Amino acid sequence: xxxxxxxxxxIYYVNDKPHIGHAYTSLATDVLARWKRLxxxxxxxxxxxxxHGQKVEKAAQDAGMDPQEFTDRVSQSFRVLADRMGxxxxxxxxxxxxRHKAACQELWRRLAARDEIYLGAYEGWYAVRDEAFYGPxxxxxxxxxxxxxxxxxxxxxxxxxxxxxxSKWQDWLLQYYEDNRxxxxxxxxxxxxxxxxxxxxxxxxISRTSFRWGIPVPGDAAHVMYVWLDALTNYITAAGxxxxxxxxxxxxxxxxxxxxxxxxxxxxxxxxxxxxxxxxAPPRRVFAHGWWTNEGQKxxxxxxxxxxxxxxxxxxxxxxxxYFLLREVPFGNDxxxxxxxxxxxxxGELADALGNLANRTLSxxxxxxxxxxxxxxxxxxxxxxxxxxxxxxxxxxKVGKALEDQQFHSxxxxxxFEVRYANSYITQMAPWALKKTDPVLMSQVLRLLHDALRxxxxxxxxxxxxxxxxxxDQLGVPKNQRQLADLATPxxxxxxxxxxxxxxRKIELAA
Numbered sequence: 001x002x003x004x005x006x007x008x009x010x011i012y013y014v015n016d017k018p019h020i021g022h023a024y025t026s027l028a029t030d031v032l033a034r035w036k037r038l039x040x041x042x043x044x045x046x047x048x049x050x051x052h053g054q055k056v057e058k059a060a061q062d063a064g065m066d067p068q069e070f071t072d073r074v075s076q077s078f079r080v081l082a083d084r085m086g087x088x089x090x091x092x093x094x095x096x097x098x099r100h101k102a103a104c105q106e107l108w109r110r111l112a113a114r115d116e117i118y119l120g121a122y123e124g125w126y127a128v129r130d131e132a133f134y135g136p137x138x139x140x141x142x143x144x145x146x147x148x149x150x151x152x153x154x155x156x157x158x159x160x161x162x163x164x165x166x167s168k169w170q171d172w173l174l175q176y177y178e179d180n181r182x183x184x185x186x187x188x189x190x191x192x193x194x195x196x197x198x199x200x201x202x203x204x205x206i207s208r209t210s211f212r213w214g215i216p217v218p219g220d221a222a223h224v225m226y227v228w229l230d231a232l233t234n235y236i237t238a239a240g241x242x243x244x245x246x247x248x249x250x251x252x253x254x255x256x257x258x259x260x261x262x263x264x265x266x267x268x269x270x271x272x273x274x275x276x277x278x279x280x281a282p283p284r285r286v287f288a289h290g291w292w293t294n295e296g297q298k299x300x301x302x303x304x305x306x307x308x309x310x311x312x313x314x315x316x317x318x319x320x321x322x323y324f325l326l327r328e329v330p331f332g333n334d335x336x337x338x339x340x341x342x343x344x345x346x347x348g349e350l351a352d353a354l355g356n357l358a359n360r361t362l363s364x365x366x367x368x369x370x371x372x373x374x375x376x377x378x379x380x381x382x383x384x385x386x387x388x389x390x391x392x393x394x395x396x397x398k399v400g401k402a403l404e405d406q407q408f409h410s411x412x413x414x415x416x417f418e419v420r421y422a423n424s425y426i427t428q429m430a431p432w433a434l435k436k437t438d439p440v441l442m443s444q445v446l447r448l449l450h451d452a453l454r455x456x457x458x459x460x461x462x463x464x465x466x467x468x469x470x471x472x473d474q475l476g477v478p479k480n481q482r483q484l485a486d487l488a489t490p491x492x493x494x495x496x497x498x499x500x501x502x503x504x505r506k507i508e509l510a511a
Contacts, residue, residue, distance in 0.1 A: 034462035048093030375493030
C-alpha cells in the first residue's frame with residue numbers, strides 16, 4: 001500500500017497582503033495534491049501563515065496595531081486567497097497557535113538534550129526584511145548602505161544568542177544530497193546549495209533578545225526563537241508533533257515542500273539539519289520555483305505593479321488563471337506575466353482547442369445520435385487511425401510522470417498535444433458527413449472523441465477543477481466515476497447527454 005502523501009506550501013509571512021507569488025506556489029501545491037487524490041492516494045496538503053519575528057512586529061507597529069491583532073487580520077487575507085483560488089488544503093496552520101508553540105519548544109528541548117544548542121553571543125549582519133543572517137562576503141554596498149543578495153538592507157547586530165551547531169552537519173548534508181539526488185530541485189538550485197555549503201557552514205544563531213514577538217525559548221524567557229526555527233517547525237506541528245502517535249504523523253516525512261527560490265537555503269540546509277539533529281526524518285524533496293515579472297518589469301510596490309491574484313481571477317476567471325500560471329513557464333524558471341500571453345493561452349488552447357472540440361463533438365452527438373452516447377468501441381485498434389486512441393491511453397502515465405517531477409508545463413503540453421490531435425482528427429474524419437455515407441463509422445468516431453474528452457476532462461481536473469467538473473457533467477460521467485482508475489471502465493452506450501454549453505469565454509484585450 002502506498003505511503004500517505006504529504007505536500008506543503010511555505011507558510012506565508014504576514015507583513016503584507018498576498019500577491020501573485022503566493023498564489024503561484026499554492027497553486028502548484030494544490031495541483032499536485034489533487035492529482036495524488038485522483039490516483040487514489042491519501043493526501044495531506046498544508047498551508048498557512050508565518051506570524052512571528054522582528055519584521056512582523058515592526059509592521060504591526062507601523063499599522064498602529066497589536067501584533068496579534070495585526071496577524072489575525074493579515075492571516076485572514078491568505079485564507080481568502082486560498083478560498084478564492086479554489087485550493088484544497090487540509091489544514092491552515094498559524095505559528096501563533098498553541099499547538100505550534102508546543103511543537104517548537106519540544107523540538108528545542110530535543111536539540112538541547114542532544115547538545116546541539118549552546119549559549120553564546122551573536123555579532124554580525126542581519127536583514128530584518130529577510131529575517132536572515134549574512135556573511136560579509138555576501139554583501140554589496142551602495143551609498144554607504146550594505147545590502148543582502150536579496151536587496152534587503154542589513155544592519156550590524158550584537159546580542160546574546162543561543163546557537164545551533166550547524167557546522168557539525170556540513171559533511172552530513174553533502175552526503176545526504178548525494179544519497180538523495182531528488183532532494184533539491186531544480187538542478188540549478190541543488191548546485192547553488194552545494195556550492196554554498198562547500199564554502200563552509202558556521203553555527204547558526206537561533207534566538208534573539210532584541211524583540212519580543214516570538215516563541216519563548218524553554219527555560220530562558222529573555223530569548224525568543226529565531227523566526228526560521230519557529231517557521232520551519234510548522235511542517236511537523238501540523239503532522240501532530242510532538243505526539244508521534246498522532247493520526248497525522250503517518251504523513252511525515254513530507255513528500256514535497258514547495259518554496260520560492262529565495263528561501264531555498266532555509267529549507268535545504270537548516271531544516272534537514274534541525275531534524276536530523278533532533279532524531280527526526282528529513283523531508284523527501286524541496287522544490288524551489290522562480291519569480292514572476294510583470295510585462296517585462298520586476299515586480300515591486302515602489303513601481304506599483306504588484307499583481308493581485310484576486311483581481312486577476314475577477315477579470316479573467318479562476319480556471320484560465322490557474323491554467324495560465326502553470327502552463328506559461330517551466331516550473332522552477334523565472335517567468336513574465338503578460339495579459340496578452342494570458343489571453344493567447346485562454347483563447348487558443350482553452351476556448352478554441354479544448355472548448356471547441358467539446359462543443360463540436362457533443363453537438364454532433366445531439367444531432368446525429370439522438371443525444372445519446374454511442375456504444376463503446378469493441379476494438380479501437382481496428383479503427384483506421386489508432387493514433388488518437390493510443391495517445392489518450394498513454395496520457396495518464398505521461399501526465400503522472402511529469403507531475404511527479406513537478407513539471408507542470410510538460411504535463412499540460414502532453415494534454416494539449418492530444419487535444420490538438422483530436423481536433424485534427426475530427427476535421428479529417430468529418431463525422432458530420434458520415435451520417436449519410438457510413439453511420440456506423442460516424443458513431444465510432446464520435447465515441448472515440450467522447451472517450452478522448454473524458455480523458456482530457458479527468459486529467460485536467462487538478463488544474464481547472466470547476467470547468468472540468470462542468471465538462472465531465474456534459475460528457476455524462478457520474479460524479480463517483482472521475483478518478484484516474486475509472487478511465488479503465490468505459491461508460492455504457494445509450495446514456496442521454498445534456499446539451500453542450502460553452503466551457504470558456506474568449507478574452508478580448510483593449511487595443
